[in-house]
Structure formats: structure tokens, C-alpha cells
Amino acid sequence: MTAPTRLALTTVNLDTPEPAALARFYARLLGWDIAVEEADDVILRAPDGGVGLSFQRERAYVRPSWPAVAGQQQMMMHLEIGVQDLPAAVEHALACGATLAAYQPQEDVRVCLDPDGHPFCLWLTD
Numbered sequence: 001m002t003a004p005t006r007l008a009l010t011t012v013n014l015d016t017p018e019p020a021a022l023a024r025f026y027a028r029l030l031g032w033d034i035a036v037e038e039a040d041d042v043i044l045r046a047p048d049g050g051v052g053l054s055f056q057r058e059r060a061y062v063r064p065s066w067p068a069v070a071g072q073q074q075m076m077m078h079l080e081i082g083v084q085d086l087p088a089a090v091e092h093a094l095a096c097g098a099t100l101a102a103y104q105p106q107e108d109v110r111v112c113l114d115p116d117g118h119p120f121c122l123w124l125t126d
Contacts (some may be wrong), residue, residue: 009051011043012079015058016116023055025115028096030081063117067103075119082125086110089122 016022023042027034032053036043040057064075083089086108090100093112101111101119109123 011052011054012077013054013056014116014118015061016055017058017061018116019055019057022114022116023053025097026053026055029093029098061116064119066101066111066113066117066119067105078118079120081120081122083122084125086122086124093122 014022019040019042020037023034023037023044026032027044030044032044032046034042035045035052042055043052044054045052062073065072066075068074081089090110090112094100097115098112098120101113104111106123109121111119111121113119
């Protein structure tokens with residue numbers, strides 16, 4: 001089956017109770033600029049033109065548990081962020097406002113939580 005038209009993934013949306021605050025966290029973390037800022041939606045665009053990030057207000061937002069716990073809100077997705085120096089990247093993420101997750105499943109990956117509790121992985125690239 002072929003798509004009737006060209007489809008291009010442009011943006012990943014994260015729910016949050018405070019779009020501007022979470023967008024500013026990721027702008028600091030990634031070194032990206034805010035492209036659009038509205039009350040309920042803030043968009044970051046990748047400087048290289050790749051997939052951007054959008055932060056949309058969800059008034060009924062519930063922090064996900066990491067790792068997953070039966071009966072509790074579970075993460076729906078997470079971001080994978082490649083790094084060349086894992087300890088330095090973790091230090092930077094923590095300085096931006098992330099927390100290091102208590103559970104770390106791999107030696108060459110560090111799971112961090114953004115200020116709203118979304119997990120994201122920092123992992124060593126070649």
C-alpha cells in the first residue's frame with residue numbers, strides 16, 4: 001500500500017500542564033529556539049530542519065510512572081537523545097532541571113525525567 005501523498009513527520013507533541021515552562025526546559029536542554037508560543041501550545045524547531053517538539057496544554061495531565069507500575073499512569077512515549085559524553089550530558093540535563101530516574105536499565109544509557117515526569121534517554125552515539 002502506498003500513501004496517496006508524501007507524508008512527513010514534522011513534530012512530536014508532549015502533553016503538559018504548563019507548555020511554556022516545559023518548552024523552555026527542552027530549549028535549554030537541546031539548545032533549540034522557540035518558534036511559536038501561544039497560551040496552550042509552544043513549538044520548538046530543530047535547527048537542522050528535523051522533527052520539532054510541541055508542548056500542548058493538558059489540564060488533566062497526570063505524571064507517568066517510570067518504570068511502569070500497574071494501575072498508574074504509564075508513559076506513552078519517550079525521547080531518545082544521542083550524546084557523545086554521557087556524564088557531561090547527564091550533568092547538563094540536571095542543570096537544566098531534569099532529574100535522574102532511580103531505575104537505570106542499561107550502562108550506556110541514562111534515563112532522566114523532565115520537569116513534568118516524561119522520561120527521556122540520553123545514550124552514547126558513535
